Amino acid sequence: MDYAQLLHAHDLKATTARISLLEALDTEPHLDAETLEQRLIAADIMLTSQAVYNALNELTEQGILRRFTIPATSARYEIDPKDNHHHAVCTRCGRIENVPCAHGAAPCFHPGGATSFSISIADVLFYGQCKDQCASESAADIVF
Numbered sequence: 581m582d583y584a585q586l587l588h589a590h591d592l593k594a595t596t597a598r599i600s601l602l603e604a605l606d607t608e609p610h611l612d613a614e615t616l617e618q619r620l621i622a623a624d625i626m627l628t629s630q631a632v633y634n635a636l637n638e639l640t641e642q643g644i645l646r647r648f649t650i651p652a653t654s655a656r657y658e659i660d661p662k663d664n665h666h667h668a669v670c671t672r673c674g675r676i677e678n679v680p681c682a683h684g685a686a687p688c689f690h691p692g693g694a695t696s697f698s699i700s701i702a703d704v705l706f707y708g709q710c711k712d713q714c715a716s717e718s719a720a721d722i723v724f
């Protein structure tokens with residue numbers, strides 16, 4: 581992915597903060613701001629927490645990043661593929677994976693009865709156990 585070109589297409593300068601955040605999320609999606617900051621430090625990219633937060637907010641406002649939240653945890657980020665995909669969270673190890681949206685666009689569900697709202701988004705989050713690691717083990721849920 582050409583991050584500089586992506587940024588220029590959104591009238592954003594290709595700063596170190598923006599480029600390095602996009603690189604980190606391309607490699608490992610669904611990270612929160614604190615973890616991203618740690619990844620940058622590990623790569624010898626020294627930015628203040630404020631610079632990381634600012635860049636994440638700008639990239640999200642421009643629609644380059646998508647922010648989503650799993651209840652009781654901090655906001656997470658990913659490069660937005662614009663496919664309205666949902667997330668599955670493993671209730672044992674906390675692993676997060678993309679789950680395709682059956683409908684493909686928001687809102688993918690509608691209320692089962694009459695409503696006085698014009699619905700724009702149905703926020704869907706799947707919980708379960710990851711098949712790779714946790715579903716085969718017999719211990720109880722530990723994360724949530």
Ligand SMILES: [Zn+2]
Nearest residue numbers: 670673710714
């Ligand atoms: Zn798991």
Ligand SMILES: [Zn+2]
Nearest residue numbers: 658667677678
């Ligand atoms: Zn995702």
Ligand SMILES: [Zn+2]
Nearest residue numbers: 681682683688
């Ligand atoms: Zn959906």
